[in-house]
Structures are given as structure tokens and as C-alpha cells.
Amino acid sequence: MSSRTVADEELLIDLLPPDAELDAAGRLVVAGCPLRELSEEFGTPLYVVDEHSLRGQARRFDSALRERRPNSKVVFASKAFPCAAVLALMAEEGIGVDVAGGGELAIALAAGVPPAEIVLHGNAKTAAELRMAIDAGVGTVVVDNHDDIDRLETLVTGCQHVLVRVLPGVQPDTHAAISTGQVGSKFGLPPAQARSAIERLRGSDKLILDGVHVHIGSQILDTQPFVEAVETLAALGELDVYDLGGGLGVRYTYSEHPPSPEEWIEALTDAAARCLPAQARIMIEPGRSLVAGAGVSLYRVVTVKRGTPTFVAIDGGMADNMEVALYGQRFEGAIVDRLGPGEPVELVGRHCESGDRLISGLRLPDPRPGDVVVVAVTGAYCFTLANNYNGALRPPVVFCRDGDARLVVRRETYADLLRRDI
């Protein structure tokens, strides 16, 4: 439960996409679209994306990186929002796309992302996925282990550019489930083994070793572990490309203050300038921090059970936002057209688990069935992790811009739930 000194609406607006506002009627408006109207037109639960805000964030990362390191590339970690419309927008903005496996690769190709701009990841890439990537002409494959090299040597007929994923042994302060750079992580090769993979690749006549990759985790609110990770790469010799991964944390709550994209990129490029070859190409792979803030989720209140605590149950929950159940992520929210002080309630979902609590201690003024609730900063990993628990229909995605709303992913139907049955 948070103690507030500023009006709730001012605090919440700060977490919504940058052009969000409260109109004269006291309604929250995102990208020129009143949120209640969106809920009426498209139903709930609903993922809403502010298109200008998404493009703005892509440009912000791109220009911050290029200004500090002209020979560089931003690649969007598609796992954060693997929706064709989002990937197409990234491609339009000149951002590359990283995919972790055949499914994300299929979405990126369908979205029209140029194959040369795609980076394939994965700690367990199958031969079929590698063949798919090679056939598509994927620009870079990130080698996670020696089996990847064995498979690529067999499958590649021409040549394939690769990076080696290094496990730097850096422990960021984040949830254990999304920490990937620590000793004992399943991702990448510790430096000694990375060195032997580098030697092996240098001897290959089909696999072209461009450089190394590192990714230490997600929702990291401090730049220091990123700097440490860059420092570990320096010991691997001089290479042409250093992909420094993603992981920058996002402001989900009133009390969090993550580094800005510029601060993060400055820390990375300063460390690169100190430790890595001056001419080397730097790549970064932001996922969460690129898309989270451009998205909000809308829900309708179904029941209000007053007591201690008061439960406000909505028509969504852990089927469309797994971040809370998986990592204990805190979110903030409000009723879209009745802001102001209120008593703390438990905003809970409709699923059959007590862990299906979306926001604990959320202050809502006199919540009632039929109210529409917005949850802020849901543009990352919510669409990704959506599921059909309790037969939930995965929500649609609406892109909003200058007062217009367009559906880019439709809502699932009950027929979709049976579509795969034989």
C-alpha cells in the first residue's frame, strides 16, 4: 500500500504514455482516445498501445545509441511484445528484431522485418529452427553452446554470421526468474568455455564469428551490473561486434526510478569506450523498456465484495498479466473516469487461484461493478504471456493515435479454444 501526498491522478498520469491526459469531464485519455470509449468499442480485457509513444521510444533508444556510438544498432527483443504490428513498427523505425526460436521468427518474418536485421537467440535451438533461420537469411545467430555450433556446421551451406553468448557471472538485483547473467545460469557459456567456442568458430569456414553477446536479466534498476558485464567481455580478446543485450528496468510504480534509456546507454557506451575496441560495433537489445510504457490494459469491474479487505474483481487477471504471479511485479491503476482518493482494495482477477491478485492495496474511490479500470505500464510481457487459463479468451490489441483506434489483434473466440482439437 503506498502513501500518497500528490493527487492520485497526477501520479497515475505520470505512469501512462507521455501524451495521456485527463479531459474536462475527468476522463483519462490516451493518444486522444478516452479509455472508457475504447472499453466500450473493443470490450475488456483490452491491451491499448499508444502508437506515437511506441515510435517515440524506439527513436529515443536509436538516437541515444547512435549519438554516443555511431557504429551501433538497436535490436528490439521481440519476446517483450511479439505482435506483428509491433514488429512492423520497429522495422519501420529502423530497429532490428531479436527472436528466441521459430515462433518469434515466424512472426518477425510475417511482419516484414528484413531477415538481415533479425538476431536469433535461444539456449535450446532445434535443428529445425536453425534451418528455418538459415533458409530465411537471418542476419545473426547467437551461439549459446557447442551443440549450436555442431548443428550450424552441418546445416549451413554458404556462410552464417554468429555471435557467442557469454555468461559473465554478474548478479543483478532483480527477481531470480528473470536474472540470467549469474554464475549457474542456463544461458550462454562462462568465459573459459566461450573462449574455446571463439577459437572453434575462428577455425570454421562457414561460420563467421562477428563477436560476443551478453544479457544479464530483466527489470534491472541500476546501471552497475551492466557495466560489470561489459568489463567481462574485454577479457575475450578484440572482436568486431559486442551485443550488450537488454534488461533495463521500467517504472511500474510510483516509488521506482529506473535509469532513463539515455543513462543506461551512456553507462554501456562509456564502459565500451573504456574496455572494448574503439571501432567495434555495439548492439543493444531492449525489450521491456522499449514497449512497457506505451501500453495499458483495460478491465471491467465485475464484482465488489466489501469487507476487510475489499475485493474488486475484474474480468481479466493472470491470464492476461502473468507478471504479477511470475515475478511479483507491482502495477498501478485507476478507474478511468472517476479518479481521486479512495480506500485501498485488492484488485483481483477472475481465475481460480488466490495468487490471481493484480494489484494489492490499490486505492479506488467507491468502486462499483461496471467501472472500467486501467492498469498502467502493461506494454511488455503481458501480451506475450497471455494464456487461456479457465478458458480465458486472449484479449485484442488496439493501436491508438491522434484520437483514432485500430484493432491490430482481434479477441480470441470460444471457437479458437477448440480450433486445435481433432
Ligand SMILES: Cc1ncc(COP(=O)(O)O)c(C=O)c1O
Ligand atoms: C537475449 C535477450 N535479449 C534481450 C532481452 C530483453 O530483455 P528486457 O526485456 O529486459 O529488455 C531478453 C529478455 O529476456 C533476452 O533474453
